[in-house]
Amino acid sequence: MVSGFLSALLPAEFAAWFASQGWAVRPYQQTMLERARDGQATLLIAPTGAGKTLSGFLPALVDMQHETAEYLHTLYISPLKALTQDIHRNLLRPIEEMTLPITVETRTGDTPSHKRQRQRKRPPHILLTTPESLMLMLSYADAPKIFGRLKYVIIDEVHSLIGNKRGDFTTLALARLQTLAPGYLRVGLSATVAKPALVASWLGPTGEPVGLLEVADTAKPNIAILQSAQRMPFGGFMAKYAIADIYQTIAKAGTTLVFVNTRAQAELLFQLLWSENSQVLPIALYHGSLSKEQRRKTEEMMASGKLRAIVTTSALELGIDWGDVDLVIQVGAPKGVSRLLQRIGRANHRFDEASQALLVPANRFEALECQAAIDAIAQGARDGASVQSGAMDIIPQFIINCACSAAVTPQELYQQILNAAPYQGLSEDEFNQLWQFSVDGGYALQAYERYQRLTEQDDGSYKPASLRVVQRHRQNIGTIVEAGKLKVKRIRRGNQGKIIGEVEEYFAQQLTPGDTFLFAGEMLRFEGIRDMQLHARPDKGKEPKIPSYVGGQLPLSTYLADGVRRLLNQPGHWSALPQQVQEWLALQQAYSKIPAPDKVLIEQFPYRRAYYSLYYTFEGRKANQTLGMLITRRMEKLGLKPLSFSVTDYGLSVCALKPLDESHIASLFQPDILGDELEDWMLNAPMLKRSFRQVAIVSGLTEQRYHSTRKTMKQVTFSTDLIYDTLRQYEPDHILLKVAREDAERELLDLRRLADTLIRFVGKTDFIDLPKVSPMAIPIVLDVRSEQVKGAGEQALLDQAALYAEAESMLDEVRELLSSAQP
Template sequence: MRRTKHSLSPNFGGEGQGEGAPTARSDLTAPSPRPSPPLRGGEGESLLPAQFRDWFASRGWSPRPHQLALAARAAKGESALLIAPTGGGKTLAGFLPSLIALAQLPARRPRELHTLYISPLKALAVDVARNLEAPVAEMGLAVRIETRTGDTSASRRQRQKTLPPDILLTTPEQLALLIASRDAPRLFRHLQAVVLDELHAMHNSKRGDLLALGLARLRTLAPQHRRVGLSATVADPKPLLDFLGADTALVRGGEGARPSIAILASDAHVPWSGHLARHAMADVLNAIRQAKTSLVFVNTRAQAERTFQDLWRLNDDNLAIALHHGSLAPAQRRKVESAMTRGQLRAVVCTSTLDLGIDWGAVDNVICIGAPKGAARLVQRIGRANHRLDEPSQALLVPANRFEVLECEAARDAVMAGELDGERLKQGGLDVLAQHVWGSACAEPFDAGQLYEEVRSASPYRHLSREDFDKVLDFVATGGYALKRYDRYARLRRTAEGKWRIAHPRIAQQYRMNVGVIVEDPMVDIRLQAKGRPTGAGGRVLGQLEEYFIEQLLPGDTFVFAGTVLRFEGMREDAAYVTRTQDAEAHVPSYNGGKFPLSTFLAQRVREMVSRPESWQVLPAPVNEWLRIQEWRSIIPKPGQLLVETFPRSSKHYLVCYPFEGRLAHQTLGMLLTRRLERLRMRPLGFSANEYALAVWGLRDMGGVDMDRLFDEDMLGDDLEAWLAESNLYKRTFRNCAIIAGLIERRFPGKE
């Protein structure tokens, strides 16, 4: 083996407030040792009307300092960002000023929208609305609360424009539809507050771009409104403050008790590779038995299906264990959520669908199978358990292989030290801007200069040049330089006054049917039919799978989905028909976009741990032994070094390097290295990448290659451009941008 080192440059329901709190609740109270601004004596509580003070007292609670601080800011008309851990009472803090203001208005008043709440999840909006009804009813407040999501009927959505509720809870996509309506000026003219929940999960994404543009329009329509951002703990609050706008105050909630995080010390042999942790399923099931209710988090939908099956095979006690992920039918997900609310389940195997959103007070243990990929994500998931800030959340990390033991240790150390991942801020997407320009014309004719200034007031677009804006406007209006000759892409026209308007009413209908920035691969309904019935003869929908996976199946093939083994019977129109069966060798569906990238912050901590042999003493014996073998047979790279190993195996030759830069970077590096090795006549056959390493195999010995030249950074020039030009990455990225910008329509009038 050759080695080369290379240098590299009160919750609703009052969780945490005492005994007698309901089982299910949304995030609504918590203590804060550092209120901001400081409140003296009863100064904060004096902001509460008598009925609010009585309501808190009747439950044996006291309003938390950060809740009163937000009320004080609101009384001055100021915007604020509240940062508090999950379970820290953020949601009640966000709504409290609005409830106080509405309580002081006469019961008989004009129907005007007072507060707009925006959530990244429609399930969260519905859950918060349901929980908000309780204090409103108990205090006898004349406050009308409604939700607006994709599941809301068309008749109710239309009625909300003319007879709006006092408080409307919705999503970024529905906000985009509302501001693109001709009713928008009338709907929002009296808006007083916008509450943005789970802001940390939205702001630095294309959904965040869409939301920021919507907020910029709201500032034009209702300049008097204030904004409240609600966020879990983040490494740097400044990007969130910028997102909310100038002069936004920062309010911090209490840190609460440090979580109790254990890493599974299984008696079973820890594998060298793999991501399913099947060796530890008996230990996981035992942890479920010992807890009241557990959330079992995994990182992918495929892993969720397999983990659920593995647990059920061992579940001789018939513990009530359910499955929850984004490909399941909405009705099935709601069924699981309702069962959790009623305390009927002992565990739910879930993906990131439950990272945010509904909080269940009965959950007292979080189990994370596989490495968390980021300290912030681990904190978010741990916060799902034990929503009382004076008691530690319980979490169990279950590494699936020896490298993941290191990652789990690094993540736990970071969380206990209060250190979180940062993130690189992205510029606002021009495809999202094109969609917004399109929607703006649907609402009313606009002046290009005024819209440009409005767009630049949105944080992601503050550096947008007028030249780029004009190019986007031209693209929306004519299809751009490539499509000007085609009438179907002429969506906007200029009026005699020089303003831009939609070219035809159907353009507005097309916008309404295609709004949003979430681009999914073509999906197929999975319908369960009774055995013996002809294929296509009805059946309830279990959920959806990617079309490309279904296309690989033949009648009689089996696969695991929705927690059961299914036999593929055939396709009819746009649905795949299946029956129940039993097959221990059933396929697990593959899903696009299912893997979390490793954060750079966590990768650096793993590198540091690996490079310090004195830190290995805390590791399990098999992992310690594994690192000692690496040290004996090869080299342990230090931070700033790149280890490259070459060796023969099974008539092939291998080159393995350890950049510790994450799967996405390694996949790109693998493509570039294979191109260079081809030019060197090494005859590479393929490569494989994970979060920490990259392996290339070929037909010739690569040990004599000049590694400094092979890994020279000039590969990021012509080699990268040539590879991108030949790869599907450009095509896939162009398709996604074209869909968001409206060049490709996902839905057509009269069709689903």
């Protein structure tokens, strides 16, 4: 019970303000007031536009209506800086209109230093912040004074923090707050939660679930798939075929948000729309890589109604309240039901009124994904990440953070960590290893002064060894590690050569010595990675072994993948799809098979003097990428001479010199492929070093920033590679090596999902030997994904058009085969 929390459920001035807006207090808002009065924490799940944010703040505003003292009463935690600005703007209106004596401020990485200093001395009543800024404030010696009277903590868009390192990081901050202000109440807010009970447990202190309050969605969104007269391509991510349609839709709507899945897509789509912008409509671009000034300017223009459209990424999908948005356009596959609902919820943003949305699939498989998402939303279904064990590389960061504020003991910190739901399974032995690493780096590193971070005091407590330790820590708080790129060095003689471009690490970390790949118009043989350069020599005589990997793609949710499978096996529902997609599926059904829901369809056919095998897994790009690596290794052992493979979210294509038969299938699609092949590959690929680098940065083993300088990825990599090799040799059981291995299996390989697939479908395959490529195989075989236009872009567009023409030619061959087979 929070003493003196509410003297009345809704004071007269609040009731009058609600009436002046034409509103009445809704039942769930009344329940929020009652639960706050009774000291009960709550997870509020309510549809967009239902007044969810105001409902979360309402008890706090009522409690502070006559407040005169200056202290931090309510803390609001948002996963996005943009959301704190939006909430600040919207929260000031009722406060000012009711002339409440309540101060509200934001505290993010964009907040000037002088304002941060002032906030520590004279905090506002309500502080709007992010997880990283909160943890930084907790590292100061005056943290007990700042947070000591805290009564209320609101965690917005809580679903976005489940099952990832940033969420684990947030729960540790909440656990620390629990020691400074034991009586504070937690409130979680979200519009899209797949498993409310699990999220309620995640949110609660010591894993005790908070109370659940779910508000029914009375207005289902109106969602349609674009019906374009243009030919829908078989592959690609940009939907260039539909640019004119998208532009005309924007021109007819009042205000539109156009969502894409990556920053690169946002940049390119923005350019394509401006090339089509004959009416010179005010269209803006928004994503996380833009400067603070550009983002703020766009936010202000949108809020004041000066824009007709914004092309954006997930940076605007969470909670931004622009009530005048008329339409949301999703370009490309949604990848998840909950994610799509979040984005659609940005339109209209009014309760009891349906949001309007248009889905623009970039290719034919994506049309299936779009329809599966529409079906799921109509049924009220949700998806989302599952709660899992907390990431252990965050714990050393948390230990140092606490020690920066005041001297600590391992016993007290272990108990605090156990109070964070994701870490309740952390063993004392694991904690002790992480504690020792935090103190001096462990056995292999303790001789180096750099890793002497904590010093024991006479009373058995520990404090930072120096001011430098504190500075290093505070400048590197958080779990976000920037992805690096590698320069490609084309070697001719000895070790001499020249730089011919850059590739993403996601591509490079998949390679092992001897693998070949296409780059800059020629075939190269991978030799190794040295000093953040990928060294490769020209090679001839065989096709590239590893395809280019496009980083940054959102993962296909398991729920939506199952929805695509169901849709494929319900021909009666195909009428909802674009006509050309219906024809494509009908041809597949007549020529080969539609993948069954309880089996994996495997097709084989000759193509370009080789044999291609297609595995329709529907398990996402990462799982398929890993499966491709393992299957090609086993094919090599079987003498099938695999040459290359390509992946999409929906399947895997393997090219080999020799054909498969039924006996090969039984050997290839087996759970035991996760044994020797996986271990051999992981030990020889640079993947574990990449994973270790991420772990090293988060755990404080190395840092990205120090003073006013920022280390290059080359410097960070040189340091972490050296440490990795040292630990492998002298302390192979070091806790961070274990964490790096677990991270690689989970984040890079999606091993759990792949293992589930192999176990579920062992002995359940449909193998079909075909004379020609099947309709459904075309987009996977051609792997028409790369649509980045460089320079003038004419050649890239010509190449893309040639691929589409080849795809249409393949489909014509299938039609001819079916026609000739008819009596």
